[in-house]
Amino acid sequence: MLLTILTTHAPATDLGYLLHKNPARPSRFDLPVGQGHVFYPEATPERCTVALLVEVDSVVLSRGRAGASGLPLEPYVNDRPYAASSFLSSAMREGFGTAMTGRSKERPELAAQTLPFEVHLPALPSRGDVSLAERMFRPLGYQVTAGTTLLDESFPEWGQSPYLDLKLEGTVRLQDLLAHLYVLIPVLDDTQHYYVDEAEIDKLLRYGAGWLDAHPERDLITRRFLKHRRALQRAAQAHFTDDDGPGSERPATPTLNEQRLEALKAALVASGAVTVLDLGCGEGNLLAKLLPERQFTRLLGLDVSPRVLARARDNLRLNELPESYRNRLTLTQGSLTYRDTRLQGFEAAALVEVIEHLDEGRLWTLERVVFGDARPSTVVVKTPTEEFNARWASLPAGDTRHADHRFEWTRAQFQPWAERVADEFGYAVTFQDVGEVDAHLGPPTQMAVFRLEAL
Template sequence: MFLTITTTGTAENPATDLGFLLHKHPDRVRVENQSHGTAHVFYPEATAERCTAALLLEVDPVALVRRGQGKGRGGAPDAALAQYVNDRPYAASSLLAVALSGVFRTALKGQCALRPELPEQVRPLRIEIPVLPARGGAELVHRLFGPLGWDLVQAEAVPLDEQFPEWGDSRYVRLVLEGELRLADALRQLYVLLPVLDDSKHYWIAPDEVDKLLRAGDGWLAAHPENGLISSRYLARHKRLTQDAIERLELVRLAEADGSEVEEIDNAVDETRDTEERPVPLAVQRREAILAALRGAGAARVLDLGCGQGQLVQALFKDVSFTEIVGMDVSVRALNIAAKRLRLERMGERQSARVTLLQGSLAYTDKRLAGYDAAVLSEVIEHLDLERLPALEYAVFGSARPRTVLVTTPNVEYNVRWETLPAGHVRHGDHRFEWTREEFRAWAGQVAQRHGYEVAYVPIGDDDPEVGPPTQMAVFTQTETIGTTNTPKEGEAA
């Protein structure tokens, strides 16, 4: 397998910065042994104006067999021969993807210690793979790479035999991608989509492959129109793992969705002269109401479920009465932003021990969430499809069972007061529903009854006498310590 990455530059921003990004010097040939062969990295051209890095992977089928020696033989006399005739050596795209992640590991993560500003730069890129298996042909290549920001996606079918055109085309294409992207984003796309195009993996799929998929797809996969197909093929059509991936990607849309629309409404302030007092943004009022409710409940150990970029976690951390704070979100990118917001890497050991950031999904029970004083779901439930709410309900109220649970959500009745919000529209494009006060209280009352809680309601923002407050909050307080019936088995979706 052969792949080239080309970029252009100027004297001020030389193309040879590609060497820093890939952590491979343009003047040297790098040879790295892989478990399935040998990877060579070299630069056919390296000038300030144009630089090309090439990755050549030599696959060794015998190395693949030796790697698995002693596994799964079961005493069968023909087992040794079976090792040499299985299809693993031919899953070349999967092998190339693994080599890509190993040889360009730091570039894939978007890290560059010597030039830390480089990974965030968008640069002109041209990626070429002369021969690439594509089960689905050029049409599938365009469906997969087209929505990802490339200016040019070219997939030229490779004929079975040029001397016999009547034989038709093979399942291979010559791939060319051109566009302006961050190098890390381009590499992560290749890591996921190369084996997806081939629809084959050279290794057994384990549950941790879902985590790998979500990490590599962070920032682009959740919004991809073909994320179902991508998940299925990447996970070797494993139904349970594919379902897990799709459900988690659905939740990622909450954290990955553009928040500009909701921020404009949450923080809407009429233009005023400097002499006029500006109202407190709704997002700030919401955090203050949550903090007051937590203090009133005497909570010290708090969960922020669906913590996003860590605004509430940061507010909790500033109050020393909260001794342990856990923020959980399905989005790795949001958690990374939260860590930067909190400056975790600069904290002392004693301070950092108060804060933990976890990646996880509220669609599943999680033992890490048990035993806390309080849990907060701030502007979370409206981003889930209604049929997924029972899963969240059991994960929080049935399994984790904190003594206090706070749930905030928009009051749809108040939407008529937003002059910038068209009639009939929800406050954010990702909201699956927005409830009236009666609907919210009906849901909250049923949840409390099912799981042994009592519930009270707190308005957040100006409580309009006709349409109520812009945000409604339910405060659940545990009254029973017994569990609920008809609970899912451990590890299953609620």
């Protein structure tokens, strides 16, 4: 899959400074699904074009069954390696991550300016008519040229190809251009190659800041970006401002996921710990919060899935971090149901929605590994509150918030479990509500903080 961005700003080669990629030196980086390449087909003072090429490993793709519909051959024979999709959006974060934050060490004033750009996506899936691309990009100020051809000229009865040859022209900040592409490429494709959860709301709000709220297709963008999950759509919609009059603004409310991470960070900071385990670290969202805190001198993220750990490395942008940061952080594969000497010697541990991924009958193994063997002075456990599920009409009674959850506990179930574990292993435990508390259903998330008692 291919994306090219051209500028005629003088000197055009300043694009290299804005993207932090030298026009004279091609760069390559690893992705969970293959490799990404950044190179410059042309680089003169008058015209400079950067190309992002993503080479998807078809073997990795087939094993992951990303986007599979259940048809036997689809994981092996599909358009994902060739057509722009959320794979390309992920590669943009890896290859152009610093530019997407609006930073440029050598040209900070230029990063804040609007510049002329031309974008070309030669094969972009669009689940809708040709006008959909115009409805997405024209309100953002772009001149849009989009066309399709016959799927196969030898068989005209097959109709038009679902792929757009899309060209955009506009004068925008590079940061805004990359944010528009990051969000709208998977929206036009109407699919994501990974599981979409509440963390995706944060991405949508971060890269949609300043434009999505007022976009005429805001609801469609939100619905498609969040993979048609109604509970996530409603949570995202709560952060958009309605029309309260010209110039009106409403303070943004932190997402539930953001509130959870902030509550965990606050508990770990208050513990005074300097070494922290993130057990079941997932894509590294909590580690991203902890890493900038100078208090924490050693962080270890553990997860059972190598693929999830690869995404954590991408999200944390380890290759771009200063060495002093990288030396404080370790990501490693492991299971919480087996004793692991690597977990010993840490002062605090966090289990962020981990316990519910184990069968209840196997929780005793986690209890002995974490509280009995690793035995940190502080353990923070966060888990969904089952009663609060009634607030989500799209969640049928008896269903869990995640397909892999083996159970979800009410407050009357979680608190006795935590008290028993604390008593058995010599800890004291306190409880904290996280998120908006419903008078009858309680909070969406419940958190227990265990502190090792002195002998």
